Amino acid sequence: QSALTQPASVSGSPGQSITISCTGTNIDIGSYNLVSWYQQHPGKAPKLMIYEDTKRPSGVSNRFSGSQSGNTASLTISGLQAEDEADYYCCSYAGRSTFYVFGTGTKVTVL
Amino acid sequence: EVQLVESGGGLVQPGGSLRLSCAASGFIFSDYWMTWVRQAPGKGLEWVANIKQDGSEKYYVDSVKGRFTISRDNAKNSLYLRMNSLRAEDTAVYYCARSQRRLDYWGQGTLVSVSS
Numbered sequence: 221q222s223a224l225t226q227p228a229s230v231s232g233s234p235g236q237s238i239t240i241s242c243t244g245t246n247i248d249i250g251s252y253n254l255v256s257w258y259q260q261h262p263g264k265a266p267k268l269m270i271y272e273d274t275k276r277p278s279g280v281s282n283r284f285s286g287s288q289s290g291n292t293a294s295l296t297i298s299g300l301q302a303e304d305e306a307d308y309y310c311c312s313y314a315g316r317s318t319f320y321v322f323g324t325g326t327k328v329t330v331l
Numbered sequence: 332e333v334q335l336v337e338s339g340g341g342l343v344q345p346g347g348s349l350r351l352s353c354a355a356s357g358f359i360f361s362d363y364w365m366t367w368v369r370q371a372p373g374k375g376l377e378w379v380a381n382i383k384q385d386g387s388e389k390y391y392v393d394s395v396k397g398r399f400t401i402s403r404d405n406a407k408n409s410l411y412l413r414m415n416s417l418r419a420e421d422t423a424v425y426y427c428a429r430s431q432r433r434l435d436y437w438g439q440g441t442l443v444s445v446s447s
Contacts, residue, residue: 223375256433258376265426265440266368266376271433309376313432317390320366320378320434 224248224310224323231329237298240326242310244291248321254313255293257286261306269308270295297328305330333357333436335427340441347417347445353410353427353438361385361405364430367412369423370440377423380412381430395421417445 225243232238242255249255255273258266268277270286273293283298293312297304310323339351353365367379380401381390389401400413410427422445428434 252432254432258434265437266434267437268433268435271435277435311376311434318378319381319390319430320368322368322376322378325375 221248221314221318221321224312224321226308226310226323226326228324229327229329231331232297232300233331234300234302236300237296238300238328240295240297240308240310240328242293242295242312242323244293244312244321246291248291248312248314248318249288249293250291251315252313253288255286255288256311257284257293257295258309258311259304259306260309266309300330302330304328333429335429335436335438337425337427337438337441340425340443342444342446343417344447345418345445348413348415349417349443351412351414351425351427351441351443353412355408355410355427355429358429358436360403360408365401365403365410366428366430366434367401367410368426368428368434368437369421369443370426371420371423374423379425382410414443417443419445421445 257270260266273288314321334356336354382401398416402411424440426440429436
């Protein structure tokens with residue numbers, strides 16, 4: 221199972237919106253509405269930001285939103301803030317034997 | 332409050348063994364699948380293994396099959412990862428996480444370094 225494809229880096233100015241794409245195949249993203257997104261600050265554990273393509277866990281800012289179409293999922297961060305600077309990983313549930321396939325990761329820089 | 336605390340990492344020689352532990356609290360441990368995820372230095376996240384609530388089903392990434400064993404003790408609210416025949420490429424921070432077709436809570440991680 222290959223990793224999902226994400227851009228290596230995305231940047232934006234404070235207040236702007238950015239979108240991170242996550243491309244998989246019809247055996248992972250395309251088969252399940254079960255993409256999740258994780259934020260990871262340096263030296264810290266990943267934090268769940270979006271699950272089941274579009275849902276936000278309690279406590280996560282509504283500036284974070286997710287979408288999915290076909291074999292591609294996306295994470296949008298609106299009203300970019302300095303604290304959003306981190307690595308972001310998508311992840312798709314991929315069935316009972318593979319379970320989780322992660323994306324290659326995207327470094328978000330706030331200019 | 333959900334808490335996951337890993338322990339057991341360290342420096343080990345190639346071919347050696349190590350057992351990681353993950354102590355869970357703040358939720359009914361026996362109600363959830365559990366997962367190990369690893370992250371090599373400067374690299375991305377990689378799913379390693381999953382175990383069902385009662386331990387009856389276990390799944391592994393191909394690169395660790397036959398070398399790693401995931402297990403759990405629901406009476407002790409603990410998850411384990413036994414790692415044998417360790418290789419340099421197993422060097423990583425290992426995280427335990429609660430699994431619900433997403434990984435909603437993570438521990439802080441424990442570093443495993445495989446080197447001579």
